[in-house]
Amino acid sequence: MLLTLFESHTHFFLSMFQKMILTKIISNTLSLHKKQLIEWLPAVRYFSSPTNPLVNVDVNDKSGIAVVTMNRKPVNGLSLELFEAMSKALDDLENNRIRGAILTSSCPTVFSAGLDLNELYQPDKKRFKAFWTTFQDVWLKLYGSSFPTAAAINGHAPAGGCFLAISCEYRVMCPDYKIGLNETRLGIIAPIFLRASMRNTVSNREAEKALTLGTLYSTEDALKIGLIDEIAIYKVKAIERCENFLAQFNNVSSIARSFTKRSLRQKDLEELENCREEDFNIFWSNLIEPSVQKQIGDYMQSLKKK
Ligand SMILES: CCCCCCCC/C=C\CC(=O)SCCNC(=O)CCNC(=O)[C@H](O)C(C)(C)COP(=O)(O)OP(=O)(O)OC[C@H]1O[C@@H](n2cnc3c(N)ncnc32)[C@H](O)[C@@H]1OP(=O)(O)O
Numbered sequence: 001m002l003l004t005l006f007e008s009h010t011h012f013f014l015s016m017f018q019k020m021i022l023t024k025i026i027s028n029t030l031s032l033h034k035k036q037l038i039e040w041l042p043a044v045r046y047f048s049s050p051t052n053p054l055v056n057v058d059v060n061d062k063s064g065i066a067v068v069t070m071n072r073k074p075v076n077g078l079s080l081e082l083f084e085a086m087s088k089a090l091d092d093l094e095n096n097r098i099r100g101a102i103l104t105s106s107c108p109t110v111f112s113a114g115l116d117l118n119e120l121y122q123p124d125k126k127r128f129k130a131f132w133t134t135f136q137d138v139w140l141k142l143y144g145s146s147f148p149t150a151a152a153i154n155g156h157a158p159a160g161g162c163f164l165a166i167s168c169e170y171r172v173m174c175p176d177y178k179i180g181l182n183e184t185r186l187g188i189i190a191p192i193f194l195r196a197s198m199r200n201t202v203s204n205r206e207a208e209k210a211l212t213l214g215t216l217y218s219t220e221d222a223l224k225i226g227l228i229d230e231i232a233i234y235k236v237k238a239i240e241r242c243e244n245f246l247a248q249f250n251n252v253s254s255i256a257r258s259f260t261k262r263s264l265r266q267k268d269l270e271e272l273e274n275c276r277e278e279d280f281n282i283f284w285s286n287l288i289e290p291s292v293q294k295q296i297g298d299y300m301q302s303l304k305k306k
């Protein structure tokens with residue numbers, strides 16, 4: 001009741017004074033920090049993001065929904081620069097209080113091929129640290145966003161590509177592609193945050209099977225285990241279905257929704273926040289093992305020979 005009343009007023013005008021009083025009342029009621037609460041205030045303005053060649057953000061002024069398109073040809077390999085652009089785009093979306101975001105790709109048959117293998121092969125420690133830290137940032141911002149998120153998976157989504165999709169709240173995928181967390185097949189151990197997103201999407205049993213076997217699922221099989229929510233015949237339809245999902249929140253209090261999402265994901269977010277350095281150290285020491293480097297090098301060659 002309090003929240004509904006609060007939101008209906010904020011759609012017209014919210015003065016700083018009102019904000020202060022309401023923040024006080026609601027933060028006391030919900031035991032929230034003021035900063036957290038202000039982050040959850042409903043959308044009052046929309047923006048158009050400055051163009052970044054790697055990530056395009058297109059906000060629909062009417063619906064307040066942003067379409068975030070990864071644009072790193074040929075396969076949206078997740079490099080340091082792409083993660084930096086995504087991290088910046090997520091900050092912009094958060095600061096401008098959009099009503100929802102849809103993540104998709106400009107590559108015609110690939111959503112994302114996962115981490116750019118060039119970042120993992122013969123890595124420079126300083127760059128890899130920046131890469132890994134920005135990867136963690138992107139997950140924390142996407143998985144923990146105050147706005148609702150959906151992925152329009154318009155192509156293959158192996159490994160890190162699947163990880164981005166499962167960090168969103170809803171997934172619509174086009175037919176005849178593959179999706180999954182195939183890290184173990186590359187000799188890589190899935191990090192904490194990747195496991196958390198998977199367990200939050202499919203049952204614990206399916207998450208264990210999927211992660212240990214490193215299975216890549218067809219679109220149809222992904223639907224069967226709940227890894228995706230819907231199939232759409234092509235990208236435009238996938239975006240439409242995501243918009244429909246996000247539109248359902250128009251009738252839900254955005255503060256109550258954000259708070260509920262945050263409380264459901266809080267434990268996973270804190271798990272990473274509390275051990276970021278350790279998470280990096282574990283992956284770095286694993287990554288530079290000669291056997292792991294050889295496996296990654298051979299795998300890159302096999303992709304080139306295709
Ligand atoms: C030990 C600690 C390590 C820490 C890591 C743990 C973190 C765990 C999280 C994620 C891990 C990862 O994401 S690792 C990346 C895994 N990715 C894959 O296994 C996918 C590999 N790619 C493919 O299967 C296919 O490319 C595709 C199905 C996505 C698309 O197929 P398509 O036929 O359309 O395209 P090509 O295969 O011809 O590729 C075109 C071009 O791109 C190069 N390529 C492909 N994938 C990557 C990649 N991930 N990184 C860099 N480059 C990639 C491919 O070699 C081709 O290059 P050329 O044009 O030069 O031949």
